Amino acid sequence: MSEAMEKGLVPGLRFPEFRDAGEWEKKRLADIAEFYKGKGISKADIQPNGNQPCIRYGELYTIYGELIDNVISKTDMSPNELFLSHTGDVVIPSSGETKIDIATAACVMRKNVALGSDLNVIRSKQNGVFLSYYLNGALKFEIAKVAQGDTVAHLYKSNLEKLDLAIPPQIEQQKIADCLSSIDELITAQAQKVEAVKAHKKGLMQQLFPAEGETVPKLRFPEFRNAGDWNAIPLGQLAKRCKQKNGQGKLNRVLTNSAEFGVIDQRDFFDKYIANQSNLEGYFVVEKGDYVYNPRISTTAPVGPISRNNVAAGVMSPLYIVFRFNNNQNDFYSNYFKTTGWHQYMRQASSTGARHDRMAIANGDFMAMPLPVTRPEEQQKIADCLSSIDDLITAQTQKLTALKAHKKGLMQQLFPAVDEIVG
Template identity: 50%
Template sequence: MSNNQVLDFKENSVLPKLRFTEFEQEAQWEIKNLANIATFLKGKGISKADIDETGVIPCIRYGELYTTYNEIIDKVLSKTNIPTNNLILSKKNDVIIPSSGETHEDIAKASCVMLDDIALGGDLNIIRSHENGVFISYYLNSSLKSEISKIAQGNAVVHLYANQLKKLEIALPSPSEQGKIVNCLSSLDKVIESASIKLKLYIDHRTGMLQQLFPKDKENLPKLRLGKFSQEWENIELSQIAKPVKKKNSNEDKLKVLSLSNEHGLVSQADYFLKRVAGDNTDRYIVLQKNDFVYNDRITKNSTYGTIKRLSLYESGIVSPIYKCFRFEKNQDPVFWEYFFESKTHESEIKQIVNEGARAGRYNISIDKFLSINVMQPSLLEQEKIASCLTSLDHLISHQKNYIDKLKRHKKGLMQQLFPVVEEI
């Protein structure tokens, strides 16, 4: 590939920022109106209730473009039994794009269907063309994304109509250059897909390890033990090894105000909510130190307890008194206990407390009640072994996620350079 600096542009033509070397001497990309190279159709309603695992007709619903498919659809997951005379069926090379969505940005999500006779659901615009459909889908998802978001209409629900799509201008190179670009990006997509499959295997393995490294309810030993441990785990009350944290903030120091997040754990509001502590009244907030635990005691009828998280990102901080906080003794490994709570080994104990404390559809677990549950405790050495194993696995998962994010950023940057923005010319 090479960067291009072309001064003598022909009328109605354009060049991308990045072009494959073998096409440098070829003609510039010709700008065409989508209405001149394609016909437009609309999918026909397939509701969620119409999806049937035993169905005989493969189908695509518009929501799956956001959750399941990328630019190329060569395998369809959903099926239906709706009679074919009530459906709109695909032709290989059709490009589909939602006709409704939640935001202007999200609605610009195109895919090319590489299969015939796929039922295309309602809320799908269908662009049928003799041009390379995969090339068009990549183009729509890159340089034309902002243009599509501009022409989409609505606020709470955003709509995109065929008459609007027809007005879009797209620049087309020769078929061979289109194919080269498609091969480049689809190869990168395969790398991303392979990395994503590997990530799922890591996550599934982690789930299995959590199930095997901790005893099931009413059992004294886990299915899997790391190393030559033979001592039985001890059934004790949690209060024997953990104590409440109730120290109130003096507000003399500007400690980080922490908030409980399901995804991120205990995080600073300055980072997470983009606001600062200065001026907030935090006198009644509870002072935490690293490795302290926090849970939300306000839970609903269908859950067993609120999120339990360990302070791991910071050395100290303060949390709202709506949270309940506790700290393990020094002869315990807090990382082990974080995984212990995640494993749900203590779930039956919590359920018993919840049932006892039911009140007006909401359930509160006091810190004393929580610390009264029975837990299975291994030796400190075995705690450390289990914590080390799961921490290593979490690092592996984190590394894989970062790798996938880098690949996706690389793809996005590559697409921005491979496809010209017509409106800038």
């Protein structure tokens, strides 16, 4: 180990050419940067056909990572009314829901981008990409510590100015920035692969099942092209409702049906149990393999989602409808319910009632929903085809998760430990 490594104010992982370059220099953020505040851009100011690219603080949480190159929002406000970026400016929200969320930094890679009023702007002669990764990684919790407020978190210039950090020479900053940004490029490319496979599956499902009002699918495997029309049979003849209640509260695994993730343990979805654990006797028992309808409407589930329980036995809110197919040999109907072929029936058989965010449908009407039926061999072929694509999605998603974990590990090692800087 070199003398520089023994001194401590160096990262745990350093590129070979810098291992004998000495310690990083301890600084306060105020020593290396100037601080500005963006100017107001409201939601109403966002115009799809505007000429001026702009960034609002909420987009840092939902859209952008550490680097902002392709700006998605535009406004038609005059540049004279706006605060425009320099290339390499680092932005951090000045308000947010939680202190840890507010500690979200991003480097603006373009000049003359309008920055909204709820953004702190850090302008430095240091490498902005390096600084963004540093603030968003090793120093994230330090930023959260200095944020103020409980119901709404606030981050002021005076909070950021006192932030301690360690700075290497520009050439080492660039090396770290290049390393992490190259991993981000891999992550972006891998995420696009995952989305492409998901889109392929979605399009395929719409063709492998008959469209509403049709009796054969647009796409059929060769061996079934002369097999005749599909039938439509009410759900109640193919499945039965599951109405068993959780007597004496024997089961305490509370499940939820998310439009995005399907049936999952409520703890995984909300990070805690939302249901009252002492009052689960009235919940429905849901066995593995059962199907669940959640009447809650969302953008991704306009009539509510129907999902198969692939988790484990548990209980569900009595607001849901639980049913079990008489013959549950494959994922044929699990995939069908991911299409839109049953949506029109639901709209006709139900109303939104008093609550516009929920479908109101009688149990009998729900169980009368017509489902497509073909010979078992064709159902199995379709299920196998779509399952193979699911396997591909899983494999590609695992690669994406591994890349993100690799980046996270690198970010922990490419910067000095915080306690060595503030200690």
